[in-house]
Amino acid sequence: MALLRFFRNGVIVGTVDNEDEVPVLELAEDGGIEIPRNCTSGNCGTCMVNLLSGSVPMPEPLPPGLDDDMVALGNVLICIGIAEGACDFELNAPL
Ligand code: FES
Secondary structure, three states: OOEEEEEEOOEEEEEEEOOOOOOHHHHHHHOOOOOOOOOOOOOOOOOEEEEEEEEOOOOOOOOOOOOHHHHHOOEEEOOOOOOEEEEEEEOOOOO
């Protein structure tokens, strides 16, 4: 099974198994990994993290919580993002 790994300032803070059709935030929370969140619908940007490796497609057009500059930095919204296979995330995303 594909693994999702979560880092904070480069230090690993937890891992969870990926599951089809389940947003990354939900998997992380079920795994006991605390990540700030608010709307859980892609609107506020609170759950933004940096995708270090792997693929988490974002919808087009982008939701209100994300813009092209944030995407260019490699950031994704994990409340709506579903990982494709294994991924690594930095929880302190560059802004
Ligand atoms: S929690 Fe608001 S965009 Fe994800």
